[in-house]
Amino acid sequence: MNANNQYLTLFANCIPVKGASRSVICDTQHKRVKFIPNSMYDWIQELKSISIEDYQKELNENQIQITNDYIDFIIQNDFGFFCTKEELAWFPEYDGSYESPNEIENAIIDSDDSSNHNYQKIFSQLEQLGCEAIQLRFFDAIKFEQLNKILSHLEQSSIVSIDLALPFSQEWSNEKVKDALNKHPRIFQLTLTSFPATLDPYPNEHRANLVCSSKVIDSNSHCGIIDPKYFRLMKESMIEARDFNNCLNKKISIDVHGTIKNCPTMSESFGNIASTTLEEALNSNGFKTKWFIKKDDIKICQDCEFRYICSDCRAYTQNEDAYGKPLKCNYNPEKMEWKS
Amino acid sequence: MDDTKDKLEKLLKVDNFNRLPLFMENAKLIPKKKNLKEYKKITVEKYGTTNFRHTVYRKPISTFL
Secondary structure (H helix, E strand, C coil): CCCCCCEEEECCCEEEEECCCCEEEEECCCCEEEEECHHHHHHHHHCCCCCHHHHHCCCCHHHHHHHHHHHHHHHHCCCEEEECHHHHCCCCCCCCCCCCCCCCCEEEEEECCCCCCCHHHHHHHHHHCCCCEEEEEECCCCCHHHHHHHHHCCCCCCCCEEEEEEECCCCCCHHHHHHHHHHCCCEEEEEEECCCCCCCCCCCCCCCEEEECCCCCCCHHHCCCCCHHHCCCCHHHHHHHHHCCCCCCCEEEECCCCEEECCCCCCCCCCECCCCCHHHHHCCCCCCHHHHCCHHHCCCHHHCCCCCCCCCCCCCEHHHCCCCCECCCCEECCCCEECC | CHHHHHHHHHHHCCCCHHHHHHHHHHCCCCCCCCCHHHHHHHHHHHHCCCCCCCCCCCCCCCCCC
């Protein structure tokens, strides 16, 4: 195709992000990330308002060859397409505003042997706030029947996604796990922690994701890990990350003592579930403050090419700075290296 | 409606059928869900009160492994 009198534009869900030393194109539809040089990122920005022919007028032969390589890269990877100037106006970028009808989108409820949560009451309050996804983290062993009883409160619920993390015990045979997953199809992921090294991991053959991990998770202090395995290539979360904290935004948590918090690991309390409703906590002063700490405000993260697809942690930060880099992130965007 | 039809025909000439849903979204042909009440109405109409669907690909709620 003769592209000279054409405009080249990226599909709106292929989002380029510039970092300190390199850039990425995040294809949120095909769930892939490709690295590109920062010079190519700048070139993509310039091409938003100028035709390829006009752009190349001022370039020498070598520079034209480089831009032709860029064009080939975009087309071959299906990141963009040629169009006329008139057509260009039909393909606006996402307007960047994140909207959600839910007052709360996800919740964490921690418990151990000392906890005395009224799950029915908690779930009911979460439903009122529009919460769709919850994570139940058990730090002490829980019996199959106990878990069944808790999850039975969700059988008619608008909470549609349940993550479970619970320690392995002899009772949790592969058959019992299968039973639980079949009985409660809302379970999105079941993580068996403290899984014995002597046992083969149970086959992950369910509609829910089953994870068997030898790691001992006995408190909320294990949270906050930043790792590529947690990267999520979703346009919704990328757009959210531009304006909001992509961990804490629209999250509410209850720790093992029933204390209502942004995140169970954080110290700031907004009351206890025994005497305060989740709605009251949500509307209390300061609860939403951390929702607005976006990646572009966070030191080092603001220079990272992965900033809109990775997770965040405000509980453990460098120098305990509210705007500090997550303490459990080992990536250096300047050097483009993950430390092991 | 004619305008929508014209847009779609033109979009198809771009020759990227697998991106079509996105084109429609970009062209603002799919209305946004604006508020909780409307959202609940849509959800109930589509999935029923006791049915549900998994968001197959969603962001992690916490990261501890």
